[in-house]
Every structure is written in C-alpha cells, then in structure tokens.
Amino acid sequence: MELLDIAPRFHHLAIQTDDVDATITWYREFLGATVEWSLTSFSPLTHARLPGIEKLAELKKGGVRFHIFDRAGHSQDGPDPLGYQYQHVGITVSRPQDLVELRQRWLRVREQIDIRWARDEPPSEIVTDDDGMQSLYVLDPNGLELEFVYFPGAAS
Structure with a gap:
C-alpha cells in the first residue's frame, strides 16, 4: 500500500x-x-x-x-453511551498542577453559572497510570466528555 x-x-x-x-x-x-x-x-x-x-x-x-x-428542533438527547461516537477528546496540559486547578475550576464554575446540564456528574478524580500519565475527565454542559492529560517528561 x-x-x-x-x-x-x-x-x-x-x-x-x-x-x-x-x-x-x-x-x-x-x-x-x-x-x-x-x-x-x-x-x-x-x-x-x-x-x-x-x-x-x-x-x-x-x-x-x-x-x-x-440546530432548530434539537432532540436535547445526550450522546448514546453505547452508540458509535467519539467517546472523549484528550487535551494536554503542561504541568500536573494544571489538572488540580482545572478540577477545582470546574467545581467553582458549575456552582457559579446557572445553566441546564445534560448530565449531573462531577469531574473524576485525577488518576495516574503505570507510566506516570495523569488524567482528569470532565463533562461540558451538553454531557460531552473532555480528558485533560499530563504526560511526564517527553511523552505525548
């Protein structure tokens, strides 16, 4: 090929x-x-x-x-968790403390702005895998998941 x-x-x-x-x-x-x-x-x-x-x-x-x-006439249905879709989008951050700040900021903003949320779920805890990569998962108001990722060293 x-x-x-x-x-x-x-x-x-x-x-x-x-x-x-x-x-x-x-x-x-x-x-x-x-x-x-x-x-x-x-x-x-x-x-x-x-x-x-x-x-x-x-x-x-x-x-x-x-x-x-x-779009006019939007169904207002969230993504089908079992259907074909982009499950989440990964966005890198430069420092591990950025994940801590993003989690705290998500919680503050959720309390400060009065908008309708498709899913009532808090952000995840910050998790670290075996090679040191750290992740934070949050939902936007539409129920779409974003993963913020810190890669230690030169990993990306």
Whole structure:
C-alpha cells in the first residue's frame, strides 16, 4: 500500500448544542476560552449537512478551537453511551498542577453559572497510570466528555 504523504493537524472540535450562549459561557468561564468569531448566515452545503443551524461560534484557548453551534428542533438527547461516537477528546496540559486547578475550576464554575446540564456528574478524580500519565475527565454542559492529560517528561 502506498504511503499517504499528508501530515494532518487537529483544527477544531465541533459541538452541537441546544443552547449556544450557555455553552459559550461555560467554555469561557471554565477554560478562559475567547470567542474568535461567530456566524448566523450559512452556505447551502452547511444547511444541507446541518438542517436548522442558526448560529455558530468559534472559541479558542491555546491551540484548541471549539466550534459551538445549534440546530432548530434539537432532540436535547445526550450522546448514546453505547452508540458509535467519539467517546472523549484528550487535551494536554503542561504541568500536573494544571489538572488540580482545572478540577477545582470546574467545581467553582458549575456552582457559579446557572445553566441546564445534560448530565449531573462531577469531574473524576485525577488518576495516574503505570507510566506516570495523569488524567482528569470532565463533562461540558451538553454531557460531552473532555480528558485533560499530563504526560511526564517527553511523552505525548
């Protein structure tokens, strides 16, 4: 088989929600993400792929971008835990204490902002595997799971 001479890079994670403003608020308050741009007018291709889309915003924190969008008539159902899906997204942090701060921040933000949550689950404890990698799992208001990971040394 011929090798593919392309080096893809991650650009963004698209998050479909029934409340764009609340989701933006959470990512701004929890991660300190900034709104880079927003749209309310879409191409025919976008309307065909995402019927009912009315608003899309890009948030950015460091090198990670989140595209937050809505669709009219959203089912308001969370992800099917047994269905095919991206189970979580892994985001690296530079220091192990970043995981501690993110966990504490998640708990503070959860208490400070009044939005509807799809799943009422606290963040995980910080776990360390046999090679020293540390992980923290949190849910966003839509029930989507994010894993924050610290890799010791040169691991990535």
